Structure formats: C-alpha cells, structure tokens
Amino acid sequence: MAKRLFSFLQFILFLLPIxxxxxxxxxxxxxxxxxxxxxLLWKIEGNGIKTESYLFGTIHLIDESRFYFxxxxxxxxxxxxxxxxxxGGIPDPMAVMTLMQLQEGSFFDYFTEEQSDSLLxxxxxxxxxxxxxFRMMVTKMRPFVVSQFLxxxxxxxxSAGIMDNKKSYEIELEAIAKAENVEVDGLETIEExxxxxxxxxxxxxxEMVMEVIRADSSSADETDAMIDLYVAQDVDGxxxxxxxxxxxxxxxxxxxIDGRNKRWIPKIEAMIAEKSTxxxxxxxHLGGPNGVIRLLEQLxxxxxxxxx
Numbered sequence: 001m002a003k004r005l006f007s008f009l010q011f012i013l014f015l016l017p018i019x020x021x022x023x024x025x026x027x028x029x030x031x032x033x034x035x036x037x038x039x040l041l042w043k044i045e046g047n048g049i050k051t052e053s054y055l056f057g058t059i060h061l062i063d064e065s066r067f068y069f070x071x072x073x074x075x076x077x078x079x080x081x082x083x084x085x086x087x088g089g090i091p092d093p094m095a096v097m098t099l100m101q102l103q104e105g106s107f108f109d110y111f112t113e114e115q116s117d118s119l120l121x122x123x124x125x126x127x128x129x130x131x132x133x134f135r136m137m138v139t140k141m142r143p144f145v146v147s148q149f150l151x152x153x154x155x156x157x158x159s160a161g162i163m164d165n166k167k168s169y170e171i172e173l174e175a176i177a178k179a180e181n182v183e184v185d186g187l188e189t190i191e192e193x194x195x196x197x198x199x200x201x202x203x204x205x206x207e208m209v210m211e212v213i214r215a216d217s218s219s220a221d222e223t224d225a226m227i228d229l230y231v232a233q234d235v236d237g238x239x240x241x242x243x244x245x246x247x248x249x250x251x252x253x254x255x256x257i258d259g260r261n262k263r264w265i266p267k268i269e270a271m272i273a274e275k276s277t278x279x280x281x282x283x284x285h286l287g288g289p290n291g292v293i294r295l296l297e298q299l300x301x302x303x304x305x306x307x308x
Contacts, residue, residue: 030297033289034236039305040283041073042293044272046302053272054080055292055303057283058169059230066231067167070308074176081275083177084268085170086282087193088186099194100145107138107146110206122213127153143205144197150212173280185271187264187281199255230283233308239287258290265295 031037042055054076077083108116123134138146177184197205222245229238243253264281271277279292286293293303 030294033294034240035287037305038233038235039307040230040233040235040286041076041306041308042286043304043306044296044301045304047300049272049301051081051272051276053277054279054306055286055296056278056280057230057235057286058173058280059227059283060170061166061168062227062230064165064167066227067169068231068308069169069172072306072308077173077176077182077278078180079276080182080278082183082185082271082277083173084185084187084271084277084279085173086186086188087190089174089184091190096190099191100142101140102142107141107143108135110143110202110209115206115210119209119213122150123153129153142194142197144208147208147212150209169280173278182278183275187267188260196255196260200252204252235283235287235291235293237287238284239291242284243288257284257288261285261290261292261295264292265299268292268296269299 040057044053044055056073111119120131120134123129124131127134129137138149141149174184176182222241226238226241229241239257242257264285268277268279271279281292285291288294297303
C-alpha cells in the first residue's frame with residue numbers, strides 16, 4: 001500500500017507509586033531500539049531525584065469499548081503532587097476558536113478551483129449543508145481545523161461523530177486530579193500546539209483537507225492498526241508507524257514529535273526534581289530513539305515499565 005500523509009485525525013489521536021504493582025526488571029542503560037518491553041506506564045527514578053515520578057502514554061481519543069483505565073492509574077495519580085499533560089488543563093473554548101481562525105485571507109485561498117469544486121461536491125454528497133452555508137462556516141477557518149470538521153460532518157459513512165462513543169484519557173486524568181486536589185500543569189500552551197501547523201507549507205494544509213474527501217478503507221485500517229498497537233502497549237511499534245507515515249512531509253517528524261520531545265525534557269527534569277509528577281503525553285512521544293523514555297535514560301534516569 002502506498003504511503004499516505006499522516007492524517008490530522010491520526011495526529012490528534014497519538015502525535016500514570018502503586019503498592020504491589022507488577023513491574024519488569026529495571027534497566028540502568030539506554031534501551032536498544034526497538035525495545036522488547038511493552039508498557040504505557042513507566043516509573044522514573046534515579047539521577048538524584050527524591051521522589052518517584054511516572055510517565056504515561058495516552059491516546060487523545062479512543063472508542064469507549066477499548067478505553068482501559070485500571071485502578072492502579074487512579075491510585076498513582078492520586079498520590080502524585082502534580083499531573084503534567086501536554087496542555088495544562090482544558091483550554092477556554094472561546095480562546096481556542098479565536099486561535100483556529102485565519103489571521104488573513106480565506107480558507108479557499110489554499111485550493112485551486114478544481115480542488116474547491118471537488119470539496120464542495122463532497123460537502124453536497126456527504127452532508128446536509130448547502131454550499132452557501134458551508135462557505136460561510138469555513139471561510140475564516142484554518143484548513144487543518146476544517147479537515148477535522150469534515151470528518152465529524154460526514155453523514156454517509158455510517159459512523160458517529162468524532163466525539164460520539166469516544167473517551168479521552170486527558171479528560172479522565174484531569175477529572176481525577178481535580179477530585180484529589182492534584183495540581184495540573186502543562187508542557188505546552190494551546191498557542192504553541194496550534195502554532196506547529198504554521199511551520200508547514202501551504203501545500204500540506206491543502207492536503208490535510210483533500211485527504212479527508214479522498215479517504216477510503218485504507219485510512220481507517222491504518223488508524224485501527226495504530227490503535228491496536230496502543231492497546232498492545234507497544235510504544236516503539238506505534239512510534240515507528242507514526243514516523244513512517246510522517247516521512248511524506250519533510251520536517252514533519254521533527255516538528256511534531258522529536259523536536260517537541262527534546263524541548264520537554266528540561267521542563268520534565270525541573271518538575272520531577274521538586275515534586276512527584278505524573279506525566280501524561282501522547283503515546284507516540286514515548287518510543288523511538290528520540291522518545292521521552294530514551295531521552296531521560298540518556299540523562300541518567302532509570303525508567304522501569306509497569307505492567308497494566
């Protein structure tokens with residue numbers, strides 16, 4: 001199967017001490033790639049830190065039937081001082097809407113006349129919106145936002161909306177943290193996350209939208225395969241699949257995965273030096289040669305996989 005552009009939906013999906021927890025043998029060196037261990041939860045020790053911290057890989061949205069949240073995660077989080085996620089808490093919806101809008105120009109400036117015609121035909125065939133209504137809704141929206149919007153609007157694929165029957169680890173974790181009076185912090189701001197897309201060429205923004213209207217069963221199969229790797233807790237396998245998909249666009253892996261991991265490490269070090277911290281980030285950031293696990297190991301920390 002020909003490689004496809006790493007879809008926006010796949011990006012938002014991918015790109016938590018417990019007494020008596022079963023763990024694997026500790027390693028004191030940087031793991032070879034790929035690693036044999038399979039785990040989404042890693043204990044962080046050593047290198048002079050006074051308390052244990054934990055690293056947990058999330059999936060931002062997953063079907064409710066496959067959502068797995070064992071009690072040990074809740075217990076570990078409740079005993080932590082801080083919950084640190086990619087973004088510290090759920091952003092204000094109005095602020096997010098403002099950030100999702102184009103600063104200048106129109107959404108349709110990104111498309112040729114032929115592409116616009118194909119898009120409008122898709123909207124007519126797959127949604128109940130008129131051309132006038134669709135144009136009014138999206139004209140000031142950034143293309144990567146519209147790509148998600150189109151996925152939600154599709155009324156012909158027999159599936160529910162993107163949030164229907166879905167669960168979010170971030171929402172669940174934040175709810176527990178608030179109930180247990182655990183501080184919530186973030187590694188990035190929503191402005192930084194949305195700003196990553198500004199680093200990509202105009203052609204990629206166009207492709208994000210066109211990919212949605214060209215979507216076939218192979219797209220769903222690829223996303224299902226990634227979710228299978230997540231459920232199997234194979235963080236290196238998941239990283240490899242994401243990295244392979246992102247190769248289609250020069251610099252995409254560095255911008256969305258490796259570069260972010262490297263910028264997080266000084267922040268993570270400062271956090272775990274002071275407090276017991278439960279770090280929850282997209283599981284695609286854990287594995288790989290430049291994943292958070294190995295970057296911390298390179299600095300002398302011991303990361304022990306915890307069986308869930």
